[in-house]
Amino acid sequence: xxxxxxxxxxxxxxxxxxxxxxxxxxxxxxxxxxxxxxxxxxxxxxxxxxxxxxxxxxxxxxxxxxxxxxxxxxxxxxxxxxxxxxxxxxxxxxxxxxxxxxxxxxxxxxx
Amino acid sequence: xxxxxxxxxxxxxxxxxxxxxxxxxxxxxxxxxxxxxxxxxxxxxxxxxxxxxxxxxxxxxxxxxxxxxxxxxxxxxxxxxxxxxxxxxxxxxxxxxxxxxxxxxxxxxxxxxxxx
Numbered sequence: 001x002x003x004x005x006x007x008x009x010x011x012x013x014x015x016x017x018x019x020x021x022x023x024x025x026x027x028x029x030x031x032x033x034x035x036x037x038x039x040x041x042x043x044x045x046x047x048x049x050x051x052x053x054x055x056x057x058x059x060x061x062x063x064x065x066x067x068x069x070x071x072x073x074x075x076x077x078x079x080x081x082x083x084x085x086x087x088x089x090x091x092x093x094x095x096x097x098x099x100x101x102x103x104x105x106x107x108x109x110x111x
Numbered sequence: 112x113x114x115x116x117x118x119x120x121x122x123x124x125x126x127x128x129x130x131x132x133x134x135x136x137x138x139x140x141x142x143x144x145x146x147x148x149x150x151x152x153x154x155x156x157x158x159x160x161x162x163x164x165x166x167x168x169x170x171x172x173x174x175x176x177x178x179x180x181x182x183x184x185x186x187x188x189x190x191x192x193x194x195x196x197x198x199x200x201x202x203x204x205x206x207x208x209x210x211x212x213x214x215x216x217x218x219x220x221x222x223x224x225x226x227x
Contacts, residue, residue: 004154031213040120042219043155043200050213058214090154092215097206099145100215102154 002026006091006103013081013110021076021106023091029101031094032074033058034066036087037105043090049074081110114138115203117218125226130188132221134201137182141203141216146175146186149198149220158199159186162206191225198222 007022025032030051035043035058045058049068063085065077074093078085088107094100116135124130134144142163147155161168161175161184168175174187188195201218 033215035217040219042117043217045214045216048213092154094215096213099157099160100202102147102156104154105152 004091004093004101004103006089006106008106009104010107011109013078013108015081015083015110017081018077018079019081019108021078021089021091021108023074023076023103024072025074025091025093025101026072027093027095027101028071029093029095029098030071031096031100032068033092033094033100034064034074034076035090035092036060037090038087046076046089078108083110086110113218114141115201115216115218117199117201117221119221120219121222121224123224123226124191126193127190130186130191130195130223130225132186132188132199132201132223134184134186134218135182136184136203138203138205138216139182140205143204143206144175144177144184145202145204145215146173147200147202147217148195149200155200188223191223193225193227196223196225 004025033048034046047066049055091103092100145160146158149155159173177184198220200220
């Protein structure tokens with residue numbers, strides 16, 4: 001029972017590099033989310049999706065892009081990494097009336 | 112505009128005593144509330160939830176109370192155990208309004224330390 005799986009767990013990027021954070025869930029949930037957690041700042045919503053082919057911006061979308069071609073996968077793309085994107089990233093999924101299930105997180109450092 | 116507020120960044124209690132974590136919200140459209148627990152280097156895990164049609168929900172040592180008129184909820188842990196030491200996040204969403212029922216809005220979290 002995998003739940004929500006995120007890869008990689010850790011990554012160091014240089015300024016200006018790009019990368020994709022992978023997220024996949026096996027619970028057939030329609031809703032998927034990307035959050036970032038900065039120290040003392042809680043969880044801020046970057047992007048979310050209510051189903052395959054549908055995505056929308058959250059509170060802090062600048063510098064990120066997402067796609068949702070399947071129900072299972074919701075990758076987060078950083079095009080030009082900046083130090084301000086150093087954070088821990090969490091992917092989550094839920095159905096309308098369930099709680100959200102989170103992945104283990106990706107710790108990203110941009111230097 | 113912080114719609115879900117946890118005003119206490121940290122709380123320290125003795126083992127066996129009650130822990131009370133508080134959460135306030137400003138959006139009157141929220142009708143479903145959740146508490147998550149987070150250990151270091153792990154993702155948040157669901158703890159307990161409450162719908163706005165209730166004022167209390169209990170699950171073992173954990174009880175959540177909701178005061179809709181005050182837009183306030185609290186999580187009680189009795190008795191507290193050292194393994195409860197973690198960051199606790201309050202979250203809110205709308206299930207029935209037909210509005211933003213897909214977003215989960217989180218507070219900043221409260222670090223609970225339970226001392227042996």
